[in-house]
Amino acid sequence: MIETSQLQTLVAVTRAKSFSKAAEVLGVTQSAISQSIKNLESKLEIKIFKRSGKAVILTSEGEKLYRLGTQFLEEMEETLTELQGDRDQMQGKVRIGTLTGIGKTWLAKEVVWHAKENPELQLSVRMGHQEDLLLDFEANKIDILILPEDDVPLHGEKEFFMEEKSTLVIPREMKDVYFNTKLTLETLEKIPTILFEQDDLLFLKWCRSKFKATPKKLNVRFSVNSHGHMLQAVSEGLGIAVVPNHVLNRSYFKDKVLTLGNEYEVPSGKLYIVYHKESENLLRIKNTIDRLLSHRDTFNT
Known part of the structure; x- marks a missing residue:
């Protein structure tokens, strides 16, 4: 299996056209750069670089690997940036599930207003039967559930919503x-x-x-x-x-x-809001739950 650090080394050497300059960019020794490339070549059984005067350039096999490496590293950087932003900003997906009656008569309307106030959020409401909703929650396809007390799953954090x-x-x-x-x-x-x-x-x-x-x-x-x-x-x-x-x-x-x-x-019967423990510090989840709780008085009216 190719390691991310090996792809980072490959990209750095390609752009610098030098092992020593790549070492400066990455803050490691030149021998570490050489060993990383050597291990990668040995693992793939190909030659990645060849000499061209004082510079090193990619072989045809190296060109293919370089394209793969740059694409992978760019997507990883975008994903990590997105994940960090998701934690501290009101952006990203919030998927809510509930029974059809609750969804049609109350929840969907509240979520419409929440979406209007938070244009960076991607909100969705899933209405259906309890069994299907629980399966989707367990599979992390739903972030927040609103269910009667008897239907609340064993796994997940719950908060009393209303009677x-x-x-x-x-x-x-x-x-x-x-x-x-x-x-x-x-x-x-x-x-x-x-x-x-x-x-x-x-x-x-x-x-x-x-x-x-x-x-x-x-x-x-x-x-x-x-x-x-x-x-x-x-x-x-x-x-x-x-x-x-x-x-x-x-x-x-x-x-x-x-x-x-x-x-x-x-x-x-009592209704509860249920969410995943690992998402409780995500701003988009916390604020969505707070929004639902603050408007629960309109549920029965």
Whole structure:
């Protein structure tokens, strides 16, 4: 394997056309220069330099190696400069991952403003399923994650972001029909209900928080794995549903459905920001996390 120092020696001798002058440039002895070139020639089994009067010039094989060496050293210098700049400046890539609902209703909009304020940053938002996001995080394809507490990976630094809330939403025309009296678990079992798929964990968590139990059966009218389409179904009078506050507050259907006030709004889980330990001192990562934390109050509103 060719060593970087050997390429540096090769380039220096080529440019100086002299072993002694190259030694002065690199701050080493002439014998060290000679030995480095000799070792390189022996390793590659080629002749790199030939004499031309008092100067040394490249052979045809040496010319090819010189082009490789100059390109490699220039790219290495650019990369090292970029890495140093990335640490102390707001430039470079920041890749953020989160669940689709959080990304669409809140995160993507916040990142747009962050990108506008920091034109040197290359920002990207990845929205998807928890399993895919964790795989990409482990493979260093994502720098920052925002996930529910139960989905947070074991490896990585985490910081509490906020507690998400959910609320019961009802069709406008159903308010007087079903809610003249206090809502109980028994009445809930009879009301047409819209679920996030058949196993709606958010709905069940809401029931446990409100009634300390879950329904034995439900009158399921419609199920769809999209909170936005659930709200559409509620607005069309198909039934009631439980949705995250941040989805409701940014939905087109916000004014087409009703809630029953704070009494029916419950905590539904904690969200955490997760990042790689080795990136915590990078300015672009730290400032992006600070930005998200400083704007978390807008998440549920």
